[in-house]
Amino acid sequence: MDYRQAGVDVEAGRAFVRRIREMVASTHRPEVMGGIGGFSGLFQLPTGYREPVLVSGTDGVGTKLKLAHQCDRHDTVGIDLVAMCVNDVLTCGAEPLFFLDYLATGKLDEDQLAAVVASITDGCKQAGCALLGGETAEMPGFYLPGEYDLAGFCVGIVEKSQILDGSQVQIGDVAIALPSSGIHSNGFSLVRKIVDQAGLELSESLPELGKASLGEVLLTPTRIYVAPVLAALRSGLPIHGMAHITGGGLPENLPRGLGSGQSVRVDPTSWTIPPIFTWLESAGAVARAEMFNTFNMGVGFVVLVPGDRAEATCRFFQAQSVAAWPLGEVIAGQGEVLIE
Template identity: 65%
Template sequence: MDYKQAGVDVEAGREFVKKISENVASTYRREVLGGLGGFGGCFEIPAGYQQPVLISGTDGVGTKLKIAHQLNRHDTVGIDLVAMCVNDILTSGAEPLFFLDYLATGKLNGNQLAEVINGIVIGCKESGCALLGGETAEMPGFYQQGEYDIAGFCVGIVEKSRIIDGSAIQAGNVAIALSSSGIHSNGFSLVRKIIESEGLSWDYQCEELGEKTLGEICLTPTKLYVKPVLSALKTGIPIKGMAHITGGGIPENLPRCLPTDKSIEVKLDSWTIPPIFQWLKKKGNVSLEDMLNTFNMGVGFVVIVEAQEADKTIQHFQSSGIDTFLIGKVIEGKQTIIFN
């Protein structure tokens, strides 16, 4: 017997690397040393930093992949993967430098996985970071036919004196919400449970959800906030804290950027909750509390600034094509979110 008879095609793996190499190289920054195929990716620290601090983040896409598998559509989940990582490190004010992915499957399907990599490439380009390398693992018997899993991590950089850690946040500051593109990459176990209980298919359409099918809406990729946020910092908008609204929604993620003696009052009527969340709430008979604790509810990212900077901040992000809302204010408290 040989490895191929055991289910692992080494030659197919080599061909896959060749297939994606040019696409991957299109993401390289000038700090990248060497090319694809080594045991490790080399990246030179950018010039101009006095006390550079590296900030890293890692994540996956979760059960959203189940929908991609069922619809046989793999061109967006790579964007999700990058976004979930780079948006996290962005909250510290870090510029993403490079990204690495891990892709595991039962049997390597080069065309399918090339779509996934293309999505990662798109996410990296939109974030200004290099796809420095990755790993593709063929694991027969571990995944169902046609299925794969992906994970990734990124490394970013920030000047030590410019790290944003929320320590400067004071009572009276305001919270500015940047809209999400939809469900992003959290809460899909509940989404899938609701769809299953209703006996619906992913090509389901209704007036409440507009022209797109349920599957198209659910596979809308996570929004990338890197360029508009970094641009805001470079133009002098004094952001005091930031939060990426992921699993656990606003109640779990927004307090992570607050000092221990501060809270935020959030007005629920200060932004329009997208139709998909209203539809899920109704179809699943989900309480508002559970919706807020599961989904982003249309708020993908939050920045905290002084009240007098609110108009300037909103104008900046709206000019970048992001719907932006003033959703609350900082008060004395115990690092909690108070909805009213």
């Protein structure tokens, strides 16, 4: 018996690495040293920092992958993977430098996983970070046929004196919302249950969701906020804090960008909740409070600025073709998000 008979094709793995080599190289920044295929990736710190601080983040795509498998569509989940990591790193003011992925499957399907890696490289290009390396693990008997799992890891850099940790936020600051592209990559266990109980096929189109199929709408990749937010920081806009609105929605994530003794009063009439969320709320008979505690509800990222700079901040993002609006105000409190 040999390794191939046990379910692991070493030659196929080598061929896969050769296939993705150019994809990976297309994301490289000047600081990358060497290529892929070694035991580790090398990255030289950028110049121009007096007290550079490295910032790290890791995440996955979650059960959204189940829908990708059901739809047999694999060209978006890599963007989700990158986005969930780089958007987190961004919240303290850091620029993402490089990214590593972990891809595990029962049996290596070269075309399928090449599409996944292509979407990871797409995400890295959007974030301006290098895909420095990764791991592809073939684990027969561990995953169902045709299924795979993803995890990612990102490292960024920020000047020590410019770290945003909530201490700069002041009472009276305004929360500026940047829109999500959809559900992003959180709450899909509930999404899948609602779709299943509704007896719907992912190939179906629903009038309230437009012409795209339900599967296409649900697989819309997570928006990456790195380019516009870094541009805002470098423009000199006085951003005091930031929050990436992920699992737990506004109530859980917005307080993570605040200082002590602070809360945020959110105006729910300041934006129109996207149709996918109102459909989920109706189809699943989900309480509005539970919707806000599970999903981003159309708000993917928040920046906190002084009240007298709120209008200028919105104009700045709008000039970059990113919608932005005043979401609410920082008030005295104990970390609550009051949606009223």
